[in-house]
Amino acid sequence: MDRICFVGKLANALSPGKSEELEKALATLVPESLPVDVAYEIVLQSYLFFGYAQAIESAKIFFGNLTKRGLKIPHSPDIAFDSASLRKRGEELCRSIYAPNFERLVANMAEVSPELSHWMVEEGYGKVLSRPGPTGMEREVASIVFLAISGHPVQLFSHVRGARNLGATREFLVSVVEEAGLKKPQKELIQGTIDKVFTF
Incomplete structure (x- = not known):
């Protein structure tokens, strides 16, 4: 297995x-x-x-x-946890997963909640998933x-x-x-x- x-x-x-x-x-x-x-x-x-x-x-x-x-x-x-580094890693990973839908995903989420849109990329993908x-x-x-x-x-x-x-x-x-x-x-x-x- x-x-x-x-x-x-x-x-x-x-x-x-x-x-x-x-x-x-x-x-x-x-x-x-x-x-x-x-x-x-x-x-x-x-x-x-x-x-x-x-x-x-x-x-x-x-x-x-x-x-x-x-x-x-x-x-x-031993990885950087400053906001800029998290954002960069988060965007790179999120783009690789969502491919051409990345920009639309972030924009749609920002319309609902700018904070959650930001946290999704920086915290979810940048801090954890990357x-x-x-x-x-x-x-x-x-x-x-x-x-x-x-x-x-x-x-x-x-x-x-x-x-x-x-x-x-x-x-x-x-x-x-x-x-x-x-x-x-x-x-x-x-x-x-x-x-x-x-x-x-």
Whole structure:
């Protein structure tokens, strides 16, 4: 099984109300199937979708699980966190995922909320999603799982399309979703979205 399938499994276990599942996933997947730094980054990424409160609880479980097994928790990578650097990294990553739709995405979001438009690029993509560790495709798979669980079909469509823009095929996404261990309604939501994206 490819590493990216394990990213999907971990993303599923990071959702609210799954403390026991997260403990089991970490014990099973890290570090044998997922390097510690990659798993840690997916934990951090979850705050963009489930909020700080849930991410803090997940981080506590991550820390406790790895510490009791003698595994070292990764430190923050040596990257710049000033606003200009975050904006630059965020725009570069966001453009690579949304391709020609980037300018329209930012403009549409700015019309709804200039603050959220700014934070989406600088914080979401610049501060979190551009950090080293997971590949761009692994980040998109985690986002897809998070959005299916939280029930946001419009944003799910955007991230499935983003995965397609990064080179994912329909068959690849379907197989990754199958391995993530999602509930039937969540799998059906993703499958329907994949069908729309690949016929769009």
